[in-house]
Amino acid sequence: MRYQAPRGTEDVLPTDSYKWLKLEAAFRDLTARYGYQELRTPTFEDTDVFLRTAGETSDVVSKEMYTFMDKGGRSITLKPEGTAPAMRALVEHNLCPPGTVTRMSYIIPIFRYDRPQKGRLREAHQFGLELVGSPSPAADAEIIELTVRFYEAIGIKDAVAKLNTLGKDECRAKFREAILTHAAGFLATQPTEYQEKVQKNPLRLLDSKDPEAQQAIREIPPITNYLEDESRSRFDKIQELLTDAGVQFELAPDIVRGLDYYTDTVFEVQSTKLGAQSSLCGGGRYDNLIKDLGGSATPSVGVGMGIERAIIVLDESDGWTGGTRPHAFVVQATESAFKSCQAVVRELRSAGLTALLDIDGKSMKSQMRQADKSGAAVALILGDDEIRRNTVQIKRLGSSEQVEIPIANVLDKVLELQ
RNA sequence: GCGGGUAUAGCUCAGGGGUUAGAGCGCCUGACUGUGGCUCAGGAGGCCGUGGGUUCAAUUCCCAUUACCCGCCCCA
Structure with missing residues (x-):
C-alpha cells in the first residue's frame, strides 16, 4: 500500500467497471438513434484553445487548468472541458460547412486542479453532445430532451432540467449593470476580493449560496425584463417544445454556468445526492465560440454530463440492475x-x-x-x-x-x- | 485557494501511554467415500497512513505531511 492513485483521481475496479460499460452503452445507443456520431479528440490541447473560449476570468481558466510546457516549448493543457476541443476539431477539419448541421458525441476525461470532494475529482469523465450549425430553438430543445432521456434510460428518476437564459451580449450588459446597481448595498458589505469578482462577472452573484446574497438577489429584476425579442421568443419556444415532448423542466434564474462562452440558453440537471455538487450535467448554447476559434460564425448547442456523478446518484438509489453472470x-x-x-x-x-x-x-x-x-x-x-x-x-x-x-x-x- | 473532520484487517468499524490490538462481514480449510447455499469448528490476514517530537515506554499524546470526507469558492 505504498503508492496510491494521485489526489483527486480514482481507479475503476474490475468489480465496478460494469457500471461504466453500462452507461457508455446506454449513451452510445441513445445518441446514435438521434444521429450523433462519436468524435475522439486528444487528451491535451494547446492552452490557447481554452484561454480563447472559456473566459480568462472564469475559475476554470484562472486557477484550475493542468497547464505545462512540453519539451518543444509549447504551452499544453489537459482538457478541462469538452466543448472547446470539439469545436477546435470541427473547425480544423471543416466538419460543419455553412448551411449544414452536425451532431457529435464524445466520451472524454476532463482535468481540473481543484480541491477534491464528493463528486468532484481532478480527473473526471464526461459524456458530451454538440449540435452544431442550427440557430433553431428546436436544437436547444433537442439537446435538453436527449439529456433528460439519457438520465431516464440509465434509471435516474426525476431528472428535471433546470432552464435559464442569459440573453445575448447587449441585453446581458444591461442586465449586469442592473445587478450591480441593485446589489450595490449588499456588495459594499462584502470583502473586496468578492466585490472584484462580481464586478468582473456580475452573473456570479446569482448562484451564491449566501443567504444575504440571496436577499440582495431578490431585489434584482429578472433577466427576462432585458431580453431582446429574439432571445425571448427562443426561450418561450424551447419551453413549448419541451412541454410537447413531455420533458420535465423548471425555470431556474440562478443557473448562470461558469464558462463564459454561453449565449442565450443554459441548463443543468441536478440531484440532491451529490453533496455540495448538485449538478449532474451542464450545457447551453454557444453561438460565438466557433468564431472565437477561427471558424465562421456557427450557432451551436451542447451539453457535458458527468459520468462519476451519474454513478454516485445510481449508487445511492440502488439504481443498478444485476451485473453479468456466467452461464x-x-x-x-x-x-x-x-x-x-x-x-x-x-x-x-x-x-x-x-x-x-x-x-x-x-x-x-x-x-x-x-x-x-x-x-x-x-x-x-x-x-x-x-x-x-x-x-x-x-x-x-x-x-x-x-x-x-x-x-x-x-x-x-x-x-x-x- | 480558504475553514473543519477523519486515517486501526480485503470491507464496515471498536479500542487504548506499558507483554500476544479486537468484532462483524468477507476469504481459506475441515465436518467418513465425487456436490455449493444454512450451521458448526479451525485458520490466514495489521510497520494502528507516512515522517518527526514528548516520554523509561507511543498504535494511543503533540507537530508536520499525504490521502479521503464535509462546508465555502466553483463545477461534471
Missing part, C-alpha cells in the same frame, strides 16, 4: 477429468457463453463453492464415471436439481437452464 461453471470431480472439463468449457465459450473452471486443482467442495460464488446459472460436473459414460452432471445452482445428460447435449441443456 456455467465446470467442476472436475476427479483430477483426470481436467482435460475433458477444459474441452467442455471451450465448447461453451466458442458458442458465445461465459464458462468458468478452477485451474488450481482444488477440492470438489471448493470448486462447488467457487461455482456458487461466481453466480453461474449451472454447475457442470465431470469425473471419470461421466467420461466413461459420455455424460455430464448438470446442476442448477440456486436449487438442487441435478441430472445426468449425454455430453453431446451440454450446450443445449446449459442454454435451457439459464
Whole structure:
C-alpha cells in the first residue's frame, strides 16, 4: 500500500467497471438513434484553445487548468472541458460547412486542479453532445430532451432540467449593470476580493449560496425584463417544445454556468445526492465560440454530463440492475477429468457463453463453492464415471436439481437452464 | 485557494501511554467415500497512513505531511 492513485483521481475496479460499460452503452445507443456520431479528440490541447473560449476570468481558466510546457516549448493543457476541443476539431477539419448541421458525441476525461470532494475529482469523465450549425430553438430543445432521456434510460428518476437564459451580449450588459446597481448595498458589505469578482462577472452573484446574497438577489429584476425579442421568443419556444415532448423542466434564474462562452440558453440537471455538487450535467448554447476559434460564425448547442456523478446518484438509489453472470461453471470431480472439463468449457465459450473452471486443482467442495460464488446459472460436473459414460452432471445452482445428460447435449441443456 | 473532520484487517468499524490490538462481514480449510447455499469448528490476514517530537515506554499524546470526507469558492 505504498503508492496510491494521485489526489483527486480514482481507479475503476474490475468489480465496478460494469457500471461504466453500462452507461457508455446506454449513451452510445441513445445518441446514435438521434444521429450523433462519436468524435475522439486528444487528451491535451494547446492552452490557447481554452484561454480563447472559456473566459480568462472564469475559475476554470484562472486557477484550475493542468497547464505545462512540453519539451518543444509549447504551452499544453489537459482538457478541462469538452466543448472547446470539439469545436477546435470541427473547425480544423471543416466538419460543419455553412448551411449544414452536425451532431457529435464524445466520451472524454476532463482535468481540473481543484480541491477534491464528493463528486468532484481532478480527473473526471464526461459524456458530451454538440449540435452544431442550427440557430433553431428546436436544437436547444433537442439537446435538453436527449439529456433528460439519457438520465431516464440509465434509471435516474426525476431528472428535471433546470432552464435559464442569459440573453445575448447587449441585453446581458444591461442586465449586469442592473445587478450591480441593485446589489450595490449588499456588495459594499462584502470583502473586496468578492466585490472584484462580481464586478468582473456580475452573473456570479446569482448562484451564491449566501443567504444575504440571496436577499440582495431578490431585489434584482429578472433577466427576462432585458431580453431582446429574439432571445425571448427562443426561450418561450424551447419551453413549448419541451412541454410537447413531455420533458420535465423548471425555470431556474440562478443557473448562470461558469464558462463564459454561453449565449442565450443554459441548463443543468441536478440531484440532491451529490453533496455540495448538485449538478449532474451542464450545457447551453454557444453561438460565438466557433468564431472565437477561427471558424465562421456557427450557432451551436451542447451539453457535458458527468459520468462519476451519474454513478454516485445510481449508487445511492440502488439504481443498478444485476451485473453479468456466467452461464456455467465446470467442476472436475476427479483430477483426470481436467482435460475433458477444459474441452467442455471451450465448447461453451466458442458458442458465445461465459464458462468458468478452477485451474488450481482444488477440492470438489471448493470448486462447488467457487461455482456458487461466481453466480453461474449451472454447475457442470465431470469425473471419470461421466467420461466413461459420455455424460455430464448438470446442476442448477440456486436449487438442487441435478441430472445426468449425454455430453453431446451440454450446450443445449446449459442454454435451457439459464 | 480558504475553514473543519477523519486515517486501526480485503470491507464496515471498536479500542487504548506499558507483554500476544479486537468484532462483524468477507476469504481459506475441515465436518467418513465425487456436490455449493444454512450451521458448526479451525485458520490466514495489521510497520494502528507516512515522517518527526514528548516520554523509561507511543498504535494511543503533540507537530508536520499525504490521502479521503464535509462546508465555502466553483463545477461534471
